Amino acid sequence: MTDTDATIARLPKAELHVHIEGTLEPELMFALARRNNVRLAHSDVAALRRAYAFTNLQDFLDLYYQGMSVLLHEADFYDLAMAYFRKAASQNVRYVEFFFDPQGHTSRGIAFETVIAGLARAQADAEAQLGLASRMIMCFLRHLDEADAERTLDQALKHKDKIIGIGLDSSEVGYPPSRFKNVFRRAREEGFLLVAHAGEEGPPNYVWEAIDVLGIDRIDHGNRALEDAALVKRLAKDGLALTVCPLSNLRLCVVKDMKDHPLRRMIDAGLKVTINSDDPAYFGGYMNENFASVGSALGLSADHLMQIARNGFEASFMPAHMKEAALDAFDQAIRSPAV
Ligand code: HPA
Ligand code: ZN
Numbered sequence: 001m002t003d004t005d006a007t008i009a010r011l012p013k014a015e016l017h018v019h020i021e022g023t024l025e026p027e028l029m030f031a032l033a034r035r036n037n038v039r040l041a042h043s044d045v046a047a048l049r050r051a052y053a054f055t056n057l058q059d060f061l062d063l064y065y066q067g068m069s070v071l072l073h074e075a076d077f078y079d080l081a082m083a084y085f086r087k088a089a090s091q092n093v094r095y096v097e098f099f100f101d102p103q104g105h106t107s108r109g110i111a112f113e114t115v116i117a118g119l120a121r122a123q124a125d126a127e128a129q130l131g132l133a134s135r136m137i138m139c140f141l142r143h144l145d146e147a148d149a150e151r152t153l154d155q156a157l158k159h160k161d162k163i164i165g166i167g168l169d170s171s172e173v174g175y176p177p178s179r180f181k182n183v184f185r186r187a188r189e190e191g192f193l194l195v196a197h198a199g200e201e202g203p204p205n206y207v208w209e210a211i212d213v214l215g216i217d218r219i220d221h222g223n224r225a226l227e228d229a230a231l232v233k234r235l236a237k238d239g240l241a242l243t244v245c246p247l248s249n250l251r252l253c254v255v256k257d258m259k260d261h262p263l264r265r266m267i268d269a270g271l272k273v274t275i276n277s278d279d280p281a282y283f284g285g286y287m288n289e290n291f292a293s294v295g296s297a298l299g300l301s302a303d304h305l306m307q308i309a310r311n312g313f314e315a316s317f318m319p320a321h322m323k324e325a326a327l328d329a330f331d332q333a334i335r336s337p338a339v
Helices: 003-010 026-036 045-051 057-070 074-090 112-130 146-159 177-189 204-212 223-227 229-238 246-251 263-268 287-298 302-314 320-335
Strands: 013-019 093-100 133-141 163-169 193-198 218-221 242-244 273-275
Touching (some): 003 287, 013 273, 026 057, 026 074, 074 093, 093 163, 112 133, 112 146, 133 146, 146 163, 177 193, 177 204, 204 218, 204 229, 242 263, 263 273, 302 320
Parallel strands (some): 013 093
């Protein structure tokens, strides 16, 4: 382990962009397939891993939706989330805001309540057993229509105690944020915080729409915002944070080489950036691997890495008193001689 790896491992971290279904490791997928008598398209773990060679977002999404087919019962969602929480805690992740895709499950006949119950039970156990606090953000699949999103929002209303925010994910190009204007307005009126994937593969105009049409509080990815100077200015002025996912960007060919990753340019432009893992079971790394890989490719200093980790807590949707305590704990931890 290099000095930098040790520094990264010791940094307290907050993860703000992780799809819980994207944390399904092939070993657990096959175990759940056996438990639930589900047939998978690949013969074994090795064959599945070999298929994780993506050329774009859609390539990945096709396998991501297939993978979900093993999740049937409350216990499956519990096991999925608990495995991720254990891994996150082992990397000194102290706080998580995770996405889930209910339409990926309700469309297969799984009850919305089953999904929520399993995830919520894992959250409670992670908090009690691992000291890891987490909150849920429900995403709409943007390749489905707004009416489907409206019905999904209806189902979320009785779970406002658990779901803090609404997001937008899945295939981006051809599905601009403005298609979801009405459902996002209603979500805002209902008190949810709002995020959207924008500028991962889609053009800067999608980021403008996420801000001006949907009224989002944070941007997921946002890489292509850098193509538009006025947009960069706006993001900086409003202090809108970006949840950047370096290994995801590499594996989905959003960047050709990690050395081309825009993270350093984002920092230099005054943007509030965070580092996250997106779908770690598919993209080859959790939080520490994401910090290490982009950090070494771009030559980021220990101060940069520390500031990016701190941004994770600052850009989180924690209530003010909790955020203040988390930032105090962060500052204390990095002052301790071990770091
Ligand atoms: N982009 C869009 N949708 C997704 C992703 C992503 O990286 N991961 C899971 N759903
Ligand atoms: Zn994502």
